[in-house]
Amino acid sequence: MIEVLFFAQVRERLDCASLTVALPESGLDLDALQAQLIAEHGADWGDVLGQDNIIRAVNQTVAQGNPALRDGDEVAFYPPVTGG
């Protein structure tokens, strides 16, 4: 299983803080996971997860490129950060 987390505006707009996705035997990369979430949940999710400035993290590190996912990975989608 892959745990998927959403934060801030992304969480509010999706009305979802987290969900789990089964890892298919054929494997899954980050782009494919994102496409699968949009396909399963519809256009609203496409609007939110398809934003240019969305940040993707895998195992609590910002993802570079399109990494392959492994069982037990934690993936997060969130907007640009505004701390400090």
Add this chain to the structure above:
Amino acid sequence: MSEPRLSVRVQVEDFDPGALQDSLLAGAAGEGAVATFTGYVRRSNEGENIASMRLEHYPGMTEKSIAGIMAEAAGRWPLLAAAVVHRVGLLVPGERIVWVGVSSAHREAAFSACEFVMDYLKTSAPFWKKEVGPGGERWVSARASDDARAGRW
């Protein structure tokens, strides 16, 4: 030189900058300089008064991200210790939000590393602010000027 002492705390409670500065020095030898930064909740943002704000974060990644920034700073400057405290939850104008402290033998490293940690924290640590004002609630937008500051390093 021994490894610098690095610490990160994310907490709801307020903090005491003086006590934090003292704790930065405790047990270490050779400091000639401590540089600190304290950030506060502003009373207005983009022309709108702020009644309160709520700070959200990504538990686990926040600490990992800030620890990584401090380790990067320790690789660039000869630090003796560095610490970050960042508050989350409900905050009102005038309250402290964030504290960064760095100790080193000399001021240049302390000043530079403190600013570096703060600049990277603002642009990469996963915190989000939602302000409450006369117009209701709104998420704070990321600033291009913050990216530009972090990009200088």
